[in-house]
Amino acid sequence: EVQLVQSGAEVKKPGATVKISCKVSGYTFIDFYIHWVQQAPGKGLEWMGFVDPEDGETMSAEKFQGRVKVTADTSVDTVYLELNSVRSEDTAVYYCTRAFCDDSTCQYDFWGQGTLVTVSS
Amino acid sequence: IQMTQSPSSLSASVGDRVTITCRASRSITTYLNWYQEKPGKAPKLLIYAASSVQSGVPSRFSGSGSGTDFTLTISSLQAEDFGTYYCQQSYGLPNSFGQGTKLEIK
Numbered sequence A: 001e002v003q004l005v006q007s008g009a010e011v012k013k014p015g016a017t018v019k020i021s022c023k024v025s026g027y028t029f030i031d032f033y034i035h036w037v038q039q040a041p042g043k044g045l046e047w048m049g050f051v052d053p054e055d056g057e058t059m060s061a062e063k064f065q066g067r068v069k070v071t072a073d074t075s076v077d078t079v080y081l082e083l084n085s086v087r088s089e090d091t092a093v094y095y096c097t098r099a100f101c102d103d104s105t106c107q108y109d110f111w112g113q114g115t116l117v118t119v120s121s
Numbered sequence B: 001i002q003m004t005q006s007p008s009s010l011s012a013s014v015g016d017r018v019t020i021t022c023r024a025s026r027s028i029t030t031y032l033n034w035y036q037e038k039p040g041k042a043p044k045l046l047i048y049a050a051s052s053v054q055s056g057v058p059s060r061f062s063g064s065g066s067g068t069d070f071t072l073t074i075s076s077l078q079a080e081d082f083g084t085y086y087c088q089q090s091y092g093l094p095n096s097f098g099q100g101t102k103l104e105i106k
Helices: none
Strands: A003-004 A010-012 A018-025 A033-039 A046-050 A059-060 A068-073 A078-083 A090-100 A106-111 A117-118 B004-006 B008-013 B016-025 B032-037 B044-048 B061-066 B069-074 B083-087 B103-104
Touching: A003 A090, A003 A106, A010 A018, A018 A090, A018 A117, A018 B004, A018 B083, A033 A068, A046 A068, A046 A078, A068 B083, A078 A090, A078 B083, A106 B032, B004 B083, B008 B016, B016 B083, B032 B061, B044 B061, B069 B103
Parallel strands: A010 A117, B008 B103
Antiparallel strands: A003 A018, A018 A078, A033 A046, A033 A090, A046 A059, A068 A078, A090 A106, A090 A117, B004 B016, B016 B069, B032 B044, B032 B083, B061 B069, B083 B103
16 A cells, blocks of 8 residues: 655744655655645645655755755655745645656655644744 | 636535636646645545546546646535645646635535
């Protein structure tokens, strides 16, 4: 059974760094990219970035450029999202999700349970 | 690529046929997915590649379209179909989502 299990809720002060983990199981870790999606309270879904666990290739959304780091550790089948210099507008639920892609399609077929990050002084 | 959904919200009765539309700002061929989100839960994949139904999803859900215009249809609305529905394009990075359609059951 494919599972993505995320770390627990975090409370951070403005300017701090938050690091969220996403441990996968039930499939070969390096076979699928992992993406991160942000959902602010009462808002929609926003793509943040991805990592290719096989070679560590990453890409992040322009909105988060310079503040987001997505990494993968193949020794523990875990992907990490690090967001630095957090501010109040970073308060959100963060989801990791597996991207299933082939020649004609690419979709997020499995999701983590979400991690709530609250930024408050 | 900007994704625009309509309507933003709707209310329908059990048994109704419900249609949600999604328009892309440029052609995305059939790289279009639909997700259902319920309060406090992660999104769930319903439809991928515009018209393919994800395994385990009830057959009342269907998708159609290509290029820039897409539709999600629920043929006979059930009480458990409440939630927010999002379209998402995977044609080009950054992947982008529609703003969501909140579906309420009358």
